[in-house]
Amino acid sequence: xxxxxxxxxxxxxxxxxxxxxxxxxxxxxxxxxxxxxxxxxxxxxxxxxxxxxxxxxxxxxxxxxxxxxxxxxxxxxxxxxxxxxxxxxxxxxxxxxxxxxxxxxxxxxxxxxxxxxxxxxxxxxxxxxxxxxxxxxxxxxxxxxxxx
Numbered sequence: 001x002x003x004x005x006x007x008x009x010x011x012x013x014x015x016x017x018x019x020x021x022x023x024x025x026x027x028x029x030x031x032x033x034x035x036x037x038x039x040x041x042x043x044x045x046x047x048x049x050x051x052x053x054x055x056x057x058x059x060x061x062x063x064x065x066x067x068x069x070x071x072x073x074x075x076x077x078x079x080x081x082x083x084x085x086x087x088x089x090x091x092x093x094x095x096x097x098x099x100x101x102x103x104x105x106x107x108x109x110x111x112x113x114x115x116x117x118x119x120x121x122x123x124x125x126x127x128x129x130x131x132x133x134x135x136x137x138x139x140x141x142x143x144x145x146x147x148x
Contacts, residue, residue, distance in 0.1 A: 003098070004061070004062070004097075004098070005094060005095035005096055006095070007065075007069075007093070007094045007095045008061070008062060008065045008094045008095070008096075008097065009061075009065075010065075011064070011065035011066075011068040011069050011094065012061040012062075012064050012065045012068075015055075015064055015065075015067070015068040016068045016071060016072050017052075017053055017054050017055060017068065017071035017072065017075065018054065018055060018056070018068070019054045019055075019056070020040075020042050020054055020056060021042035021043070021044050021052060021053075021054050024042040024043055024044060024054075024115075025043050025044055025045040025119045025122065025123075026042075026043040026045065026115040026116060026117070026118040026119025026120075026122060027040065027041070027042050027043070027115055027118050028040070028041045028043075028110075028111045028112065028113065028114025028115030028116070028117065028118055029041075029111065029114065030107050030110040030111045030114055030135055031107075032103055032107060035059070035060070035103065036058075036059065037057070037058065037059030037060065037063040037103075037104060037107055038057065038058045038059060039055060039056075039057045039058075039059070039063065039067050039107050039108060039110075039111040040055060040056045040057070040111065041053065041054075041055050041067070041070075041071070041111040041112055041114070041115040042054045042055070042115065043115045043116070043119055045079065045119055048078050048079050048080070049076070049077070049078055049079075050074055050075060050076065050077055050078075050079065050082055051076070052075065053071045053074055053075050054071065055067040055068070055070075055071050055111070059104070059107075060101070060104070062097055062098075062101035062104040062105075063104040063107065063108075065094055065104075066090050066091075066094065066097070066104040066105045066107065066108040067108050067111070069090050069093050069094050069108070070085060070090050070105075070108035070109065070111070070112055072093075073085055073089065073090065073093060074112060079116065079127065080129075082112060082116065083113070083116065083127070083129045083130070085109055085112055085113075086109055087102070087105035087106040087108065087109040088105070090105040090108050090109060091105040110135045113130060113133055113135070114135055116130060117130050117133065
């Protein structure tokens with residue numbers, strides 16, 4: 001049986017920032033076809049500050065917890081700070097994820113960055129840190145071998 005931290009369980013059972021933002025500044029949707037997790041992140045950006053952030057996730061408890069934690073980590077922050085969000089930081093903030101669930105934190109990072117890319121496109125803004133950032137659903141995740 002997988003062992004989840006208290007923080008993972010808390011964010012799964014009591015997710016923060018769940019929902020959507022009508023007329024969002026940027027929306028990012030990513031998914032992993034292998035595991036079926038789909039995350040959508042909505043940003044409300046004013047100037048260079050993320051005023052609000054919401055998410056909708058279809059997936060396992062780790063995916064929901066990762067989405068919840070990632071939104072908490074960028075809410076109220078400057079865009080530059082949100083760009084520093086990494087899957088490792090999300091997993092650490094949740095006091096760790098089982099190795100087979102680390103892809104959930106990768107999806108959370110990608111969903112935030114996809115929403116920032118969408119925001120930049122919508123507003124004709126160049127965010128140099130996102131130049132060349134590729135969201136590659138099929139190849140970004142190690143899929144563990146199934147046990148017999």
